[in-house]
Amino acid sequence: MRRPLPASEASWGRSLIPLVVLLAVVVMDLTGDRRYVIITSLVISPLLAAALTGPRVTAAYAGAALVFGALQAIPLGYYTGVGHDSLVAQIIRLAVIAxxxxxxVAASRDRQRREVRLRDVTRVADVAQRAILGVVPARLGDLRLAVNYDSAAAQARVGGDLYEVTQTRWGVRILVGDARGKGLDAVRLASRVTATFRVLARHLADPEEIVAALDAEVVRSGGPEDFVTAVFAQIDGVRLELVNAGHPDPVLLRRGAPRLLAATGRRTPLGLGATGTTVVRSHLVAGDRILFYTDGLAEARRPHTREFFPVLPAAQAALGPARRLDAGLADLVAALGRWTEATLSDDVALLAAEFAPPTRATTPAADQPAREAAVHGAGAPWRAPTGAREGSRPVAGCSSTAPMTPGAAAATGSPGAGAGAPNRREAVR
Incomplete structure (x- = not known):
């Protein structure tokens, strides 16, 4: 993508174009065939300025064109043809220029007002986008994450596709979906599903209950023909659970080799009952990468040959283990743009997750016997726990009703500990 010009450079560059046109018309009028009247073409300069600059600059060009047009009315011998020196002809030319x-000027002012309104609407759309598609952190729990969203509409940043990631007590939960249709209706339905998932993901333990509740929300919020395809994923340590409701299967890349995480069966989309198979369970290993995507990727076609985009080879090339996750996802988006020649027919939402648990420090093996001896009292004097009290009062963290084992009785000097058992009460004191 080319870097856009700064606003100041672009403004000055646009302002000079009408000036060039104005000077060109004046030069042609002075040096051209006197039998032809081209001075009226000066009106092109302010009309061009209306499309490129603001009302003030346009008014300046309109005034300059009128001045140059008035100068040709002075009897300097510019025109010698019949009727060219007529006062009526001169007035008509000036009237046309004015x-x-x-x-x-009026068109420039109207264009500026529309641009202001468009900026306001764009600002509101950006806020709506942040509300619908939450910010996904680069790392959450044991996962590295990267996302990308491309709208099929040229002037839109968000459409009917959705994604959401949240950390819960049951692990990291991911939802990727695609609302039927395009436009505001699809955006509204996608926002309802996303907002409902954010609430349910933190309160419901069973993934199937979450999918059933999302299905009920689509039924309430959508029309009789509306539905949402979605895939739900829960990653808790090495455990992966998937529920697919009519959505394209995610791609798992293990040591660079891609395969689809296909369920034995597939639920119907949300809003149509979402009935079908149960949760699909799998296990992850460190370095595994999962690509979630919408059908805008799977159904993208090459314009001339109508070939579908090769999802698995493209994912393998872009998301190999040697590539950074966000850079790999950017390469996949670039490959999609080259395949479709930048002519997307549907929104595309991509979410890539890498299972990368942090390394945890472990206690050296040589320290284990000493730790066990300290815990079990082998070869070391007994120490009262923090908060211990003398006499028959309970010790913090211990149950007063728990049966005392012979070993414990011996350690505390209780009756029945044996004649030869040492009394450790003095050690407490």
Missing amino acids: TGGAIA
Whole structure:
């Protein structure tokens, strides 16, 4: 992608284009065939300025065009043809230039108002996008994460595709989906599903209950023909659980080799009952990468040959183990753009997750016997726990009703400990 010009550079560059046109018309009028009247073409300059600059600059060009048009009315011998020196002809030319300049100023002012409204709407759309598609951190729990969203609409940043990631007591939970249709209706339905998932993911333990509740929300919020395809994933340590409701199967890359995480059966989409198979369970190993995507990727076609985008080979090439996750996802997006020649027909949401548990320090093996001796009292004097009290009062962290074992009785000097058992009460004191 080319770097856009700064606003100041772009503004000055656009302002000079009408000036070039104005000077070109004046030069052609002075040096051209006197039999032809081209001075009226000066009106092109303010009309062009109306499309490129603001009302003030447009008004300046309109005034300049009118001045140059008035100068040709002075009897300097510019025109010698019949009728060219007529006062009526001169007035008509000036009237055309003045009218064109006034129209240009009004058009420039209207364009500026529309651009202001468009910026306001874009700002609101950005806020809506952040509300619908939450910010996904680069790392959450044992996962590294990367996301990308491309809308099929040229002027939109968000559509009917959705994704959400949240950390819960049951692990990291992921939802990727695609609402039927396009436009505001699809955006509204996607926002309802995303908001419902954010609440349910923190309160329901069973993944099937979450999917059933999302299905009920689509039924309540959507029309009779609306539905949402979705895939739910829960990653808790090495355990992976998937529930697929009519959505494209995620891609698992293990040591660079891709395969689909396909269920034995598939639930119907949300809003259509979402009935079908139960949760699909699997296990992850360190370095595994999972690509979640919407059908905008799987159904993307090459414009001329109508070939589908090769998801598995492209994912293998872009998300290999040697590549950083976010860089690999960017390469996959670039490959999709080359395949479709930047002509997406549907929204594309991508979410890549890498299972990368942090390394944890372990106690050296040589220290284990000493730790066990300290715990079990072998070869070391007994120490009262923190908060211990003398006499018959309970010791913090210990149950007063727990039966005392012979070993414990011996350690405390209780009756029945044996004649030769040492009394450790003095050690407590």
